[in-house]
Amino acid sequence: MGRRKVRMVSNISVIDVADRGKAIGRCEEGEIYIVDKAVPGDNVNVQFTKKKKGVKQGIVKSYNSLSDKRVEAFCEHFGSCGGCKWQNMGYESQLFYKHKQVKDALTRIAKVDAAEVLPIQGCKQEREYRNKLEYSFSTQRWLTDKELKSDEIFENKNALGFHPAGSYSKVVDVTRCHLQDDRSNQIRNFIRTYAAENNLAYFDYKSHNGFLRNMIVRNTSLDQWMLIMSFFKEDREAREMLLDGLADKFPFITSLQYVINGKRNDTIMDQDIICYHGEPIIIEQLGDIKYRIGPKSFFQTNSLQAKVLYDTTMEFAGLQQGETLYDLYTGIGSIALYASGSCKKVIGIEEVAPAIENAKENAALNEIDNCEFFAADVKDILNKEFIEEHGKIDVLITDPPRAGMHKDVTMTILEAEPNRIVYVSCNAATQARDISLLKAKYDHKLSQPVDMFPHTHHIENVALLTLKT
Ligand SMILES: C[S@@+](CC[C@H](N)C(=O)[O-])C[C@H]1O[C@@H](n2cnc3c(N)ncnc32)[C@H](O)[C@@H]1O
Numbered sequence: 001m002g003r004r005k006v007r008m009v010s011n012i013s014v015i016d017v018a019d020r021g022k023a024i025g026r027c028e029e030g031e032i033y034i035v036d037k038a039v040p041g042d043n044v045n046v047q048f049t050k051k052k053k054g055v056k057q058g059i060v061k062s063y064n065s066l067s068d069k070r071v072e073a074f075c076e077h078f079g080s081c082g083g084c085k086w087q088n089m090g091y092e093s094q095l096f097y098k099h100k101q102v103k104d105a106l107t108r109i110a111k112v113d114a115a116e117v118l119p120i121q122g123c124k125q126e127r128e129y130r131n132k133l134e135y136s137f138s139t140q141r142w143l144t145d146k147e148l149k150s151d152e153i154f155e156n157k158n159a160l161g162f163h164p165a166g167s168y169s170k171v172v173d174v175t176r177c178h179l180q181d182d183r184s185n186q187i188r189n190f191i192r193t194y195a196a197e198n199n200l201a202y203f204d205y206k207s208h209n210g211f212l213r214n215m216i217v218r219n220t221s222l223d224q225w226m227l228i229m230s231f232f233k234e235d236r237e238a239r240e241m242l243l244d245g246l247a248d249k250f251p252f253i254t255s256l257q258y259v260i261n262g263k264r265n266d267t268i269m270d271q272d273i274i275c276y277h278g279e280p281i282i283i284e285q286l287g288d289i290k291y292r293i294g295p296k297s298f299f300q301t302n303s304l305q306a307k308v309l310y311d312t313t314m315e316f317a318g319l320q321q322g323e324t325l326y327d328l329y330t331g332i333g334s335i336a337l338y339a340s341g342s343c344k345k346v347i348g349i350e351e352v353a354p355a356i357e358n359a360k361e362n363a364a365l366n367e368i369d370n371c372e373f374f375a376a377d378v379k380d381i382l383n384k385e386f387i388e389e390h391g392k393i394d395v396l397i398t399d400p401p402r403a404g405m406h407k408d409v410t411m412t413i414l415e416a417e418p419n420r421i422v423y424v425s426c427n428a429a430t431q432a433r434d435i436s437l438l439k440a441k442y443d444h445k446l447s448q449p450v451d452m453f454p455h456t457h458h459i460e461n462v463a464l465l466t467l468k469t
Contacts, residue, residue: 007048014042017097021085021457033058041067069093081172082165084455098459102428102449109432112444120449129302130179137202137212138171158202169205184217224282226255247277254278298331305452312448316422316464319343323394333359346371379406393418404430410437421465
């Protein structure tokens, strides 16, 4: 069998950003390629790889010229780590393209007037903005191009850090990450040294063995810290020595927890998480509202921008004291509680039962008694009978996951005719799809993109829809 011919395409002008941190390029003949590792304004030569959904994909092999939007990436792990893919583009340009993404989706899919998309709210803190990071232990370190080309022999391939894009078993050994307060680095680096000194085995994703598996670090603006250590199997002596060492070395950790996760996948959502030292929760505060965050609770990962997001949501909702608000996909009741002081009552719906427990605890913590929370799939619970029982929806806030709302939910909302809908979304395409359906009865008034994740392609958008008169 002959070898497959490598097809190179020269002089591709990179013209825009694409999904997942990739870019859109156009060759001289006008054909479009989706390429990796490029910034709009670059001119590149690529190796054609495959077609995906009819669009050609390519790997950049060399650069003819570099974009003036490029900046030097500040992280030593940039390029290997699957995280901040846009770090080599200036922040102003990042904001430009994020805004464009929202505007393009809304105008193209939902036929919204571009003038209704307000200028993007950037994040004042471009580094150390995350309140949660999950690191993985792996016996298969991701070797950089430089390491692969060197003559060095790597005997110890243990790595503690992040998976590179597209690899579930390999891990980039991270020595410094800029996404969270530096104390997160100190904890992780201490564990790496401790594990080496005490011969603690890293998790082997292929043979499915080892001891140290994952670690999750969460912190809040009240400077409370949670560390969850995930072990593959129980070794009480080794576990307790490590946890005692962590408690001693890092007294700022207010909640030290662990889990024994012997399953095939890394998720700990279905596991018992045990509080070893300190409190089982940490507390975050946005405005006047305090939130208890447990090890399984979802909370917006950028607290600073969460406040901007919620303030925008409140402004768009324009709540009146006599009104009833429904907060769909409420999580731990974050928006519901934030809004509760501005209206008569709030109905919050969320499918994760422990999150609803947190929402109820959060209401009690804040002495809020006008919120009711329900654990169910929105599509199953939100119907005519439910609305008749709990009161007409005056204002509806919806903040669904990336997939957007189920069509049945959209149909129920159209029947219920709330006066105003505030649609918070982390996926401009599905939001635009849902808005195009809601436009049967609603006008899109305004959209406010908010950047929660500098140096990534992710963007949040808050849209205000009002019932047509
Ligand atoms: C983007 S988060 C928003 C959470 C919350 N509004 C906040 O600001 O923290 C989406 C939430 O929807 C929940 N969820 C996903 N699918 C759902 C469904 N079909 N029905 C109810 N809740 C769902 C998730 O568990 C998650 O808590």
